Amino acid sequence: MSDYPQLSVNQATLREQCSLAEIVPLLARHAIHGVAVWRDKLHECGVKQGAQLLRDHNMTVTGYCVGGLLSDPDPTVFEQSLEDNRRIIEEAAEINAQCVVFLAGGLVAGVKDIDAARERALEGLSLLIPEARAAGVVLGLEPLHPMVCASRSVLSTMKAANDWRDQLEAPDVVGIVVDTYNVWWDPDLSQEIARAGQAICAFHVADWLVDTSDLRLDRGMPGDGVIDIPRIRALVEDAGYGGPREVEIFSRDNWWRRDPDEVLEIIKARYRHSM
Amino acid sequence: MSDYPQLSVNQATLREQCSLAEIVPLLARHAIHGVAVWRDKLHECGVKQGAQLLRDHNMTVTGYCVGGLLSDPDPTVFEQSLEDNRRIIEEAAEINAQCVVFLAGGLVAGVKDIDAARERALEGLSLLIPEARAAGVVLGLEPLHPMVCASRSVLSTMKAANDWRDQLEAPDVVGIVVDTYNVWWDPDLSQEIARAGQAICAFHVADWLVDTSDLRLDRGMPGDGVIDIPRIRALVEDAGYGGPREVEIFSRDNWWRRDPDEVLEIIKARYRHSM
Numbered sequence: 212m213s214d215y216p217q218l219s220v221n222q223a224t225l226r227e228q229c230s231l232a233e234i235v236p237l238l239a240r241h242a243i244h245g246v247a248v249w250r251d252k253l254h255e256c257g258v259k260q261g262a263q264l265l266r267d268h269n270m271t272v273t274g275y276c277v278g279g280l281l282s283d284p285d286p287t288v289f290e291q292s293l294e295d296n297r298r299i300i301e302e303a304a305e306i307n308a309q310c311v312v313f314l315a316g317g318l319v320a321g322v323k324d325i326d327a328a329r330e331r332a333l334e335g336l337s338l339l340i341p342e343a344r345a346a347g348v349v350l351g352l353e354p355l356h357p358m359v360c361a362s363r364s365v366l367s368t369m370k371a372a373n374d375w376r377d378q379l380e381a382p383d384v385v386g387i388v389v390d391t392y393n394v395w396w397d398p399d400l401s402q403e404i405a406r407a408g409q410a411i412c413a414f415h416v417a418d419w420l421v422d423t424s425d426l427r428l429d430r431g432m433p434g435d436g437v438i439d440i441p442r443i444r445a446l447v448e449d450a451g452y453g454g455p456r457e458v459e460i461f462s463r464d465n466w467w468r469r470d471p472d473e474v475l476e477i478i479k480a481r482y483r484h485s486m
Numbered sequence: 487m488s489d490y491p492q493l494s495v496n497q498a499t500l501r502e503q504c505s506l507a508e509i510v511p512l513l514a515r516h517a518i519h520g521v522a523v524w525r526d527k528l529h530e531c532g533v534k535q536g537a538q539l540l541r542d543h544n545m546t547v548t549g550y551c552v553g554g555l556l557s558d559p560d561p562t563v564f565e566q567s568l569e570d571n572r573r574i575i576e577e578a579a580e581i582n583a584q585c586v587v588f589l590a591g592g593l594v595a596g597v598k599d600i601d602a603a604r605e606r607a608l609e610g611l612s613l614l615i616p617e618a619r620a621a622g623v624v625l626g627l628e629p630l631h632p633m634v635c636a637s638r639s640v641l642s643t644m645k646a647a648n649d650w651r652d653q654l655e656a657p658d659v660v661g662i663v664v665d666t667y668n669v670w671w672d673p674d675l676s677q678e679i680a681r682a683g684q685a686i687c688a689f690h691v692a693d694w695l696v697d698t699s700d701l702r703l704d705r706g707m708p709g710d711g712v713i714d715i716p717r718i719r720a721l722v723e724d725a726g727y728g729g730p731r732e733v734e735i736f737s738r739d740n741w742w743r744r745d746p747d748e749v750l751e752i753i754k755a756r757y758r759h760s761m
Binding site for chain 1: 671694697
């Protein structure tokens with residue numbers, strides 16, 4: 212039994228410090244039994260070995276990162292990305308992940324048609340539904356912050372994610388991932404979280420530092436920034452989500468340089484009041 | 487008669503190179519007769535002297551930057567900001583600016599109630615309407631990019647700006663500023679620009695670089711990034727806006743280091759096809 216039943220740590224939070232083979236026993240020693248797995252780290256470990264390791268330590272895999280990235284206008288690249296996503300779905304099934312974290316993809320330099328990029332990403336997602344359904348894998352659409360619209364995701368709001376989900380008509384397969392860092396600024400947040408309802412398949416937490424210095428790699432520890440994370444948690448719980456709070460902190464100059472035990476102790480200390 | 491009747495240059499584009507006394511004759515030599523003025527630069531020149539300079543060079547002042555910043559929860563700070571905005575309105579009238587560029591303001595470190603910050607900014611704006619009306623000055627609400635929500639503006643979308651304008655019921659005084667860099671990612675952009683209609687009082691252009699490296703000071707020259715600026719210009723023109731395209735590029739490591747004549751030549755070269 213875990214002391215932190217609703218806590219998961221995305222392994223990106225200790226990206227620079229730990230392999231998968233290292234982080235899983237480390238989390239278990241800290242009585243944390245939720246983890247989100249990144250693909251490069253799983254491959255480094257070996258998919259079968261990683262799946263066994265996760266089972267051996269009784270880990271709930273709260274997400275497999277990342278699928279999607281299907282916005283490229285080159286048909287060859289698009290087909291290759293689709294094939295890649297089929298492998299990702301198989302791997303997610305093998306590690307029993309609660310969802311694939313699914314990102315739309317950004318814009319390629321020189322391409323300015325954002326509507327077309329959105330249409331391609333949506334089409335790609337629709338083409339993957341049969342495989343995901345057969346594998347019993349949920350595709351968790353995660354809107355990212357508009358500041359990474361060009362580089363990472365043309366899907367930028369909860370409203371857009373809900374709209375896509377409505378269009379796809381596959382509620383058993385398509386979920387929605389709420390990440391506080393990506394959506395906290397959104398004036399429509401409460402209504403769109405309520406609209407997502409039980410489609411919410413993961414809840415990621417990180418804080419926004421007032422003096423943030425980087426577009427991707429300067430996330431804050433819950434409690435250190437301006438996001439009212441407990442309020443957003445209340446919104447997702449009111450919407451019907453009862454799963455873990457997954458701490459996902461990309462932090463090149465701070466948390467990625469610290470001792471992993473220290474990072475986890477701080478996460479646990481913040482668990483009750485700051486997330 | 488200007489060769490570039492629809493072109494304006496926001497003086498932030500040459501912030502590091504030119505004072506107001508320098509940029510106004512420089513623009514005139516380049517046959518550009520639109521400029522947006524920043525308050526610190528006007529004060530450096532002297533308000534009366536600056537106003538005379540602008541008249542002498544037949545400049546259309548497409549905006550006065552910046553007013554607002556009224557989100558602080560400290561009542562004393564709020565009152566001081568209101569007083570400051572009253573001076574800003576007087577100065578805008580003196581230089582015959584087409585609008586005050588009005589920013590909501592961000593969050594103070596330690597404050598997490600974004601809804602309350604929005605309410606204060608909206609209340610502050612409402613309190614300034616009588617003075618603005620008496621002075622014949624338009625307050626141009628500019629939604630900023632969500633990545634500066636904490637530091638600069640809790641007003642992040644065209645929809646939110648339109649909602650505020652509806653609530654204020656002062657269509658003669660409250661306008662909306664569309665800045666391509668701030669709103670290009672918004673999936674509701676076309677409908678909210680159409681909704682703003684003739685309330686659009688300024689159109690700012692800058693491009694988003696795919697590899698942008700800074701949250702505020704790495705804007706791109708129109709044509710160098712991923713924003714389809716001509717498409718957004720068509721949207722604002724379809725909505726009824728017939729005014730200038732104002733080039734506003736904050737660029738610490740590139741355009742702020744270049745020769746001002748070179749920057750203006752490039753802007754003029756991009757004028758016809760990239761904005």
